[in-house]
Amino acid sequence: MTYCVGILVKEGLTMIADTRTNAGLDNVSQYKKLHIFEKPGDRMIAVATAGNLAITQAVLSFLNEGIENKDTGQMETIWTTPSMFKTAQLVGRAVREVYRIDGEALEQSNAGFEVTMLVGGQVAKGRLRLFMVYRQGNFIEATEDTPFLQIGEHKYGKPVLDRAITFATDLIEATKLGLISMDSTMRSNLGVGMPIDLVTVKRDAIAHDILHRIEAGEPYFHDLRERWSAALRAAYRAIPIPPYK
């Protein structure tokens, strides 16, 4: 399992991903799911992945090695796309290419073809944008009305985002909320685990702001988890008991 969240606010973008992959409870490994493609001033793109590891790794290889653009005949990589929209399209084409190669075998074995990706960032003079690419290769975009997108095990960590995130939220506050959302998910699903990778990007900087891996036991995140638990306990205790009879 996996949990990744991307939040796009006025000030910038934050993306957070766990690193646990598992094929059964007795086969657990650590793999990076948050991939950075950064050339300051030219592009700062982050791709977060959920789904079958063989598929997501193959997609990433295609993004680096390139796929032929059938319209132009040119090889395109994630380092050469001229905009974030074209980047999301490229990721979608890479997903479709992997499906063309592996989809039939996976579906025949009932393994299914499962992959979802978040693609966020800014290219050259374009806008800072955040997309979610589906297994079919098409995608949606975060907007001012719905400024966050989640992939993987998204339900446990959604209520806190639903209540608190707006497009006007400060970037660092949005990052904190993303970490609280990750904490809620890790507490309820063993398939989502530490360390956690985090990147933030300020609008028009075209470079990362924070790029950090949170290891197990790290003091700030440990403190966040403790404070959030204590605050939730205090919050429900402060609510009057039901008056029903």
Next chain:
Amino acid sequence: MTYCVGILVKEGLTMIADTRTNAGLDNVSQYKKLHIFEKPGDRMIAVATAGNLAITQAVLSFLNEGIENKDTGQMETIWTTPSMFKTAQLVGRAVREVYRIDGEALEQSNAGFEVTMLVGGQVAKGRLRLFMVYRQGNFIEATEDTPFLQIGEHKYGKPVLDRAITFATDLIEATKLGLISMDSTMRSNLGVGMPIDLVTVKRDAIAHDILHRIEAGEPYFHDLRERWSAALRAAYRAIPIPPYK
């Protein structure tokens, strides 16, 4: 969709269910999902239902009209079972009977055979118990280690229960936490909606304590929702911002 939660603490049992059913977003109705079988001093049983409405209604009809117990040759109803364990078994047999009648047709049409039930309460001199019956007709029981069981759309409302509920929690506090869990679920899934049905049972009372329907706009529940939202906002604001660079 549906959300029902049952919480069994030392002091007693609380069960909470929403009332919204839907077959698509354009076909939404209100049906009771929390059913009470009460004869004070003899039995106080609550059954909460999730899944295909035709199946859950058929199961309830069998519970009232009776199923033959193949071991004894007697017709058994939910009004005559000698213990909660036998009651959970009866519910399981009713589920299997509905599957025998309707299962093949449902599976052939790809509708699937989806049903899960919570069965809680106390019969005569037995213990107060809480079970979750699966679509296969077998069941698990809540224990001191895991004092709550959920059916339907369970993920959004699970984090608050995971953090706060223990077997030692007061019954009225557990009820309040169940309502907070319901609120989180309703905010994130349109398929779960008001009014909410609620029953509490004190251990060894063999009668209900609270039996109440919370209608939309009811002051206490409205206040609980507002306070919980405000407390969450205050809680995340009070956490220091991430120190990462």
